[in-house]
Amino acid sequence: MSFYPMISLLVCTLLQITNAVSNAEESQTYIIHMDHSQKPSSFLTHEAWHRSTLTSLMSSSSLADQKNEMLLYSYNHVMHGFSARLTASQLSKLEESPAHVATYPESFGKLLTTHSSKFLGLRRNSGLLLASSSGQDVIIGIIDTGVWPESESFGDRGMSEVPKRWKGTCENGTYFTPSLCNNKLIGARSFSKGLKAAGIKISTKNDFDSPRDWFGHGSHTSSTAAGNHVPGASHFGYAKGTARGVAPRAHVAMYKVAWATDSEKSFASDVLAGMDQAISDGVDIMSLSLGIDFLPYFNDVIAIASLSAIEQGIVVVCAAGNDGKYSTTYNGAPWITTVGAGTLDRTFTATLTLDNGLTVEGTSYFPESVYITDVPLYYGKYNATKAICNTGSLGHNEVAGKVVLCDNTTETPVNGVDFQKKEVERAGGYAGIFMADLSLLEPDDFSIPAIIVPFATGALIREYATQVHTPRVKILSFVHTNLGTKPSPEVAYFSSRGPDPITPGILKPDILAPGVDVLAAVTPNNPCMEVNNYNLVTDYELYSGSSMAAPHVAGVAALLKAVHRKWSPAAIRSAIMTTAYSTANSHTSIQDQWSGLPATPLDFGAGHINPNKAMNPGLVYDMNVQDYIDFLCTLGYNDKQMKAVIRRSQWTCRQPPTELNYPSFVAIFNKTDSPKAKNFSRVVTNVGDDTSIYRAFLEVPRGMRITVEPNSLTFTGKYQQQGFVLNVEIDSDAPKVIYGYLRWVDHHDHMVSSPVVAINN
Known part of the structure; x- marks a missing residue:
C-alpha cells in the first residue's frame, strides 16, 4: 500500500577536534548540521572540511580503518553538514564545538491511472493540459523506492529533449545502467549508505542495489505524476484503458531512498541525501510519499530539506498520511503542499444472480473473467456459529464446491471480512459472499472468487438461503468496471485528518486528490497475489493511499509550472487551493467514506483539486x-x-x-x-x-x-x-x-x- 517511513533527524555542526577514540566503542549514524560560516578558509569545499573534521576525531591506530566508513553523505543544499558513523565519545567532543547546532541519532521507518486524469477534468485538447503542452520541459523529482525503467510508462515516445538546465545523471548499479534512461526518465540515483551503515545488506533476494524498483511503490507514484500514454493497461481486466500520468510530457527523475529489504527500513540520512541531490540536479517539482513522526520543524528532516527546496523555487508536494484519525497529518510544514486521499467515481464489481432471479452487485477485484454458474449456496442453516464464518468454524465436507454466504462476524470488525475470506479459503469453499458496508480488503486480498455486498443486500441473500431447501447461485461473474459512482469524491477512510499536530493553526491537509484504487505502473518482478496456487504478476496495479494522492498534485503542479514559469511555489499552491471544490457529484458536501457523514476542511483541506480552474485563479x-x-x-x-x-x-x-x-x-x-x-x-x-x-x-x-x-x-x-x-x-x-x-x-x-x-x- 502506501509508503510512510517514520524518520528522525539529527543536526549538528563542528570544528576540527583532536581526540583518540577507543576501538571498542560502538558507532552509530548521525546527521551533522554545520554552521557553514565557520568553515576555515583553508578548505576549498565543505566536503573537504567535513572529511578533515572526521579525520581529526580518529586515533592514529584506527585512522586507516575508519576514515572511509565514517562519512556517509556531505550535504550542500538541504543543509550544510554531513552524516557519519560516530562513537559516543566522538559525538561528545563534537557537541563542545562553538559551531554546533543540534544532534539527533539516525532513525528509520517502514513502508507506509486510466481514469483519474479524466476524473480531474484533464483533456488533451482543452484546458490546462493543452495550455501546458502536457507539462513539457518540467522536471518532477520523485523521492521514493526506485523505478522500473522498462515500463511503457517511462518510454519517451513523443517526449521533448532533456532540458539543458538539467544537471542530473543516471547511475550504474545492480540491473541498472545509464542506457536505461531516456528523454522521459532523465535521472535515476539511489541512496543507501545510511541503510548499509546500520548493517542492513541489500541483495537481489530482497532489493536491487541501484535505482531499480523492487517494491513497486516508486514506479507507481512516478508514473501517476508523469507516466507516458500506455494503451490497454489494466489490473487483470479492471480499470482497462489508456494509462497516463497527470503531466505525461513532463520529465521524471527518480531518487531511491527507501528499500524493500527484509527490514523494510529507510533512513533519514538517505532521504536527506536524495532531496539534496534533487535540488542540485535542478528539479522543478519534488514529490514525496514519505513521512516522519510528529516532530517540531527543527527535528523534521523533510521540513528542513523542503524549506531549502522552496528557497530554490521548487514546489514540494507530500502525502498527508494514512492514519485516518483526527490530528494525524504528516508533512504539515506551511511551505509544503500536503495532500489527503479521496475516492474516484469508479468502482470494481462482481454480479451475483440467485436461482430465484434476484440479481445484486458487490465489490470485487477477483482477477479472472470467469463465470460461476449453477453452484450450491451454503449458509449453514440452523447453525449460527458456522454461518458466521469465524476462524475454524467451517468444515471442508460442508462447503467444498459451494458458494459460502458469511454473516456478521465476532472477529475484529475492521478486519472481519479478511478473517472470513481466509476461513472460506481454508475450508475449500468455491467462492464467498461477504457482508460489509465498507470493504477494507485490498485488491491482492482476493485470492478466491469473492463478492462483498452491503448488509442490506446481504439480508436479501440470507432470506433466500434460509427459505429454500436447496439454494443455488445461478451466475456469479467478475471483472466489471463501473463509472459515475455517487457520491464521489469522498475522503478515503484511511486519509489522515487535521488539525495538524505540530501547528494546528495552519489548515492541513491543504488539498484532496485521488488516492483510492489508482491504476499505475508497478514492478513485474514480484508476484502481486496468489490465486489457485499460481503467483500472478502484472505491469499495472491498483494501489491506494495518500502516497497515490500526492503525485496527482505533483503532476498538476508541473502543468501549472509549465504555464506560469515565474510563479512561486506558494502561488502555485494557492491557485490549487482556492479553486478546489467541496461538493460531490451527488450535489452534497464531500463525505467521509468511513462514516458516510459530511466531512470538514480538517478532512479535505480547501477541497478536491480542480486543475483546469487552477490555471486561472484570478x-x-x-x-x-x-x-x-x-x-x-x-x-x-x-x-x-x-x-x-x-x-x-x-x-x-x-x-x-x-x-x-x-x-x-x-x-x-x-x-x-x-x-x-x-x-x-x-x-x-x-x-x-x-x-x-x-x-x-x-x-x-x-x-x-x-x-x-x-x-x-x-x-x-x-x-x-x-x-x-x-x-x-x-x-x-x-x-x-x-x-x-x-x-x-x-x-x-x-x-x-x-x-x-x-x-x-
Whole structure:
C-alpha cells in the first residue's frame, strides 16, 4: 500500500577536534548540521572540511580503518553538514564545538491511472493540459523506492529533449545502467549508505542495489505524476484503458531512498541525501510519499530539506498520511503542499444472480473473467456459529464446491471480512459472499472468487438461503468496471485528518486528490497475489493511499509550472487551493467514506483539486522565504533551533510579527476565551485581468459570524496587491468544528475560495 517511513533527524555542526577514540566503542549514524560560516578558509569545499573534521576525531591506530566508513553523505543544499558513523565519545567532543547546532541519532521507518486524469477534468485538447503542452520541459523529482525503467510508462515516445538546465545523471548499479534512461526518465540515483551503515545488506533476494524498483511503490507514484500514454493497461481486466500520468510530457527523475529489504527500513540520512541531490540536479517539482513522526520543524528532516527546496523555487508536494484519525497529518510544514486521499467515481464489481432471479452487485477485484454458474449456496442453516464464518468454524465436507454466504462476524470488525475470506479459503469453499458496508480488503486480498455486498443486500441473500431447501447461485461473474459512482469524491477512510499536530493553526491537509484504487505502473518482478496456487504478476496495479494522492498534485503542479514559469511555489499552491471544490457529484458536501457523514476542511483541506480552474485563479496568496522565517519566529524557537530549520546563522524577524499569508483560515478557541473572536490579515495578488473588482461573498453556518473589511477589492494592474482583514467569531456553545467560506468573486468567472474553520476546544 502506501509508503510512510517514520524518520528522525539529527543536526549538528563542528570544528576540527583532536581526540583518540577507543576501538571498542560502538558507532552509530548521525546527521551533522554545520554552521557553514565557520568553515576555515583553508578548505576549498565543505566536503573537504567535513572529511578533515572526521579525520581529526580518529586515533592514529584506527585512522586507516575508519576514515572511509565514517562519512556517509556531505550535504550542500538541504543543509550544510554531513552524516557519519560516530562513537559516543566522538559525538561528545563534537557537541563542545562553538559551531554546533543540534544532534539527533539516525532513525528509520517502514513502508507506509486510466481514469483519474479524466476524473480531474484533464483533456488533451482543452484546458490546462493543452495550455501546458502536457507539462513539457518540467522536471518532477520523485523521492521514493526506485523505478522500473522498462515500463511503457517511462518510454519517451513523443517526449521533448532533456532540458539543458538539467544537471542530473543516471547511475550504474545492480540491473541498472545509464542506457536505461531516456528523454522521459532523465535521472535515476539511489541512496543507501545510511541503510548499509546500520548493517542492513541489500541483495537481489530482497532489493536491487541501484535505482531499480523492487517494491513497486516508486514506479507507481512516478508514473501517476508523469507516466507516458500506455494503451490497454489494466489490473487483470479492471480499470482497462489508456494509462497516463497527470503531466505525461513532463520529465521524471527518480531518487531511491527507501528499500524493500527484509527490514523494510529507510533512513533519514538517505532521504536527506536524495532531496539534496534533487535540488542540485535542478528539479522543478519534488514529490514525496514519505513521512516522519510528529516532530517540531527543527527535528523534521523533510521540513528542513523542503524549506531549502522552496528557497530554490521548487514546489514540494507530500502525502498527508494514512492514519485516518483526527490530528494525524504528516508533512504539515506551511511551505509544503500536503495532500489527503479521496475516492474516484469508479468502482470494481462482481454480479451475483440467485436461482430465484434476484440479481445484486458487490465489490470485487477477483482477477479472472470467469463465470460461476449453477453452484450450491451454503449458509449453514440452523447453525449460527458456522454461518458466521469465524476462524475454524467451517468444515471442508460442508462447503467444498459451494458458494459460502458469511454473516456478521465476532472477529475484529475492521478486519472481519479478511478473517472470513481466509476461513472460506481454508475450508475449500468455491467462492464467498461477504457482508460489509465498507470493504477494507485490498485488491491482492482476493485470492478466491469473492463478492462483498452491503448488509442490506446481504439480508436479501440470507432470506433466500434460509427459505429454500436447496439454494443455488445461478451466475456469479467478475471483472466489471463501473463509472459515475455517487457520491464521489469522498475522503478515503484511511486519509489522515487535521488539525495538524505540530501547528494546528495552519489548515492541513491543504488539498484532496485521488488516492483510492489508482491504476499505475508497478514492478513485474514480484508476484502481486496468489490465486489457485499460481503467483500472478502484472505491469499495472491498483494501489491506494495518500502516497497515490500526492503525485496527482505533483503532476498538476508541473502543468501549472509549465504555464506560469515565474510563479512561486506558494502561488502555485494557492491557485490549487482556492479553486478546489467541496461538493460531490451527488450535489452534497464531500463525505467521509468511513462514516458516510459530511466531512470538514480538517478532512479535505480547501477541497478536491480542480486543475483546469487552477490555471486561472484570478488572485493568489503569495509568500516567500522571509514570510516563512517570520512564521518560525512566532513559534518560540531558540537560536539553535532556528538555525537548524532555516540553515543560516543570521536572520531578521519582522516586528511586529506578521501573520502567515495562507489561503485558508483556522481559529482555535479555548473554553475560557470570551469573546471567541479572531482577526486575520491577508494580502492577495492579482494574476488575472489587468482591471477587475472582486467582491466578498460569505458562506456562514449558524453559530458562526464572519466579516471582511474591505468587502471589495479593486485592481488596476497585473500583480497588484491588496490587503484585507477577516474577522471570525463563534458562539460559546458552537460545535467542536464549525466552518464557512470566504469567496472573492469578480465578473470574469473567477471565484477565489478559502475555508474559514473554527475549532472550539
